[in-house]
Amino acid sequence: MVEILVIMGVGMVIGYLLREKKALFAAIDRIVMAVIFLLLFVLGVSVGLNETVVESIHIIGVKAVVLTAGAVGGSILCCCLAWRLFFSDTTEVSIHDEMGEQVAHEG
């Protein structure tokens, strides 16, 4: 599946070269949405034709919930940990400073 990465890379370079053409990107956003709808429809068709999936859709749903809980829970814990460990000096005030915003002083 290396071709996927190559295709994406080529797309990114072309996109970067054409970055000034704003109208083009509005069109591309719409093309992407249309292609996604089409692909999901096709994916649905192949699912509908697949008897294993159709017969076990309720089990598949439960599995999806379990995996979502794992991925979301893990990412939240890991991210909070990273924030505490490596950004402990980054208070809200300093974020405001980095963003160049006015800092409201207490008192």
Next chain:
Amino acid sequence: MKGSLTILCCFIIGVMTGLFVKLPSFATESDLTLWVLYALIFFVGIGIGGDTTTFAVLKKSNLRIFLIPAAVIVGSLAGAASVSIFLSDISVKDAMAIGSGLGYYSLSSIYITEMRGEVLGTIALLSNIMREIFTLLAAPLLVTWFGRTAPIASAGATAMDTTLPIITINSGKEFSIIALFSGVVLTIAVPILVTFILT
């Protein structure tokens, strides 16, 4: 939210078509989806490459900010892998592939279907749509319980578009730039991660 519901509708209409409509063989037996997937990847690449705000955000932030999307990736993969103990017929590797969708359901489910078949692809689709919808609904609770980076972690790749408004409202404007950055990095990471985990 509206987008993910439309996606879900397209998928359900597709399922109904597959179940009840007699389709010609060229529609069911060709490599058409693979080529459409290539086209999609190409256009997604153009979109990312041409997005000037993406590069502005990347340039402005220091290296440390990469720790946030990195933590989201590590946490998602480890979390999905560890709950796979409860799912007897899903291997750790497949669970990690689904976790590495990071909420980018359209791309990850299509990839996983191509590489592992419809069963796993459907689980990936549902799981990653749930991730987006959960983030949209639970963002205020996540901030209260786990702090202001929690919705950014939960959002995964969607933090750059669909869930960005809700993160900005609940975590605060100063976190929106981190959310955007994390979402951009994770969006680029999804196809790479899924490919590496499944090959």
